[in-house]
Amino acid sequence: MPSQQSAESATSAPPLSDLRVLELGNIVAGPFASSILADLGAEVVKVERPGTGDVIRSSGEEGQAIFAALNRNKRSVALDLKSEDGLESFYSLIEKADVFIENLGRGTPERLGIGYEDLRELNSELVYLSIKGFQTGPYGDRAGMDVVAEAMSGLMSVTGEPGRPPVRVGTSIADMGAALYGVMGVFLALRDRDRTGEGQRVDGTLFESAAHWMSYWITYADLSGHAPEPLGASHPSWGLYDVFETADGWFFVGVTTDRHWPAFCEATGLTDLEDDPRFATAADRRDNQDALYEVVQQEFRSRSRDALLDALNDANVPAAPVNDATDLLDDPGLEAANLLARFTPPGEDATETQTVLAPVIGERFGPSQYRSPPGVGEHTDEVLAEYGDSTEQPPGPQD
Structure with missing residues (x-):
């Protein structure tokens, strides 16, 4: 598939083309983080459970869409990390990796022998991004997920209409926030590695990311002595800032x-x-x-x-139509910015579909779409040979 880089960036190598990334992620947070790096040219290898792979693959039509959108531009390796051969093969990949990304449950990497302390012994230059629900502390052992973070951070309390129950944001915003802050940390850790030659662990957490996005409302609550109410589409700082119904649809206008x-x-x-x-x-x-x-x-x-x-x-x-997701298909603004990725998901009957590339654009670089989402373990032999390991992997479950 041809690159979708801008004309300015097409003359040079992608900015992360020399970066090797391993991702052991499921659902949104880990895959979203590595997808940003992949869109910018990093070689991302997704390590999956033999047979079933990322759990989102089997989560219905929406789950298949999530997998396809967040796992483009990656190769898939199937390894049973509870087997000696599988773990050894994983270690051989780690020895040549620059970045490792995981969003497993707290304590799971350590039980599998792939915690940060385990892997730094194999590769002292490794940048290890761990995405969890919470930083260590009083909440550290709690199960984390997107809605938990939205609820605890206060984000749900200002989302929705006054007088109605709190609602979550309509996308996995806390998962994606943790991934974005985590990727920011990866870039800083790589910059530090350039100076010191040493890698380090980087944390991306859902609750703290969502709390940061609530920062001005937290300050408001402290100064005023009361919490903000659900906002709907309005904002108390402005007199005319809301969504309006017309004869043929909804639109927003903001007079500020x-x-x-x-x-x-x-x-x-x-x-x-x-x-x-x-x-x-x-x-x-x-x-x-x-x-x-x-x-x-x-x-x-x-x-x-x-x-x-x-x-x-x-x-x-300032005014805008209230679009739904179908309105973004073939959107001329995204098209002009070279941010529409077109690809074919896994599956025999799959047809070409679309999503949006990571919008990280510079004068001499930009994101691109170059590889469709992989089948489970589609590239196992290829990647292990490339990384210098030829251990054959027996099929088997991985918890």
Whole structure:
């Protein structure tokens, strides 16, 4: 499949083309972290359980989509790490790796003999990214998962509509946050290795990542003495900042500056609102937020969404359609940025599909799609020969 790098980056090798990464991950967090590195050219080998592989492979249609989207650009090696031969083969891969990524349960790597202290004895330059639910401490032994982190961090408390039960974000945001912070740590550890020649352990954790994203609300709670309520699509700092229903769909508009307000009124034809004393200043609009929303919503319900969006975009007022996932297929903005990855998932009847590449773009580099997601153990013989190990692997389960 041809590279999807930008023209500027196509003339040079991918930025991570000299990096060897092993990933022993399941579901989202570990695979998402290694997918970022893979999109930027790293050679990523996914180590999977013989037979079944990553547990998300067998989790229904949604699970198959998750696997396909997060495991492009990787090769798969099937190893039974509870067998002596499987563990020895894994060690042979570690000896030549730069980065190892795992998101197994707390204590599982150590029981398998692949904890950080085990692997640093084999490769002192190894950067070891461990993704867990929590940092060590009072929560360290708890089972971690995305919704646990969203709940404990307060993220769920501000998500959803006032007066209704808390809800999770509609994607695995805490898993992905831990992966992003973990990859940031990997880059810093590699930079440190350039100076010292030594690798190190890096932690990526779900709870602390989500808590960091709640940082300004935590500060607000401390200063004000009370917690923020669920926000819906609005924000208390602005008087007109919300989602509106039109005759043919939903859209968002955000009036956040003194320039936006008159531009909004003129673009939408609601010029009488400029003369309404309830909405004269930003403070007035905040104080009368509910009344302003009601007036604007009543007007927009019979209007064309596309016409409103065109007018607001022409006036440089922040506005956007509320898209669903199908609207992102073949999206012209993602296409123009060279961020749409097209590939074929595993399976005999699979057809070409799409996802979005890691949006890490520089003047001389960018992400690319170059390898479809692998079948379980599809590259075992190839990778073991390449890394210098020829031990044959018997089939068998791996807990």
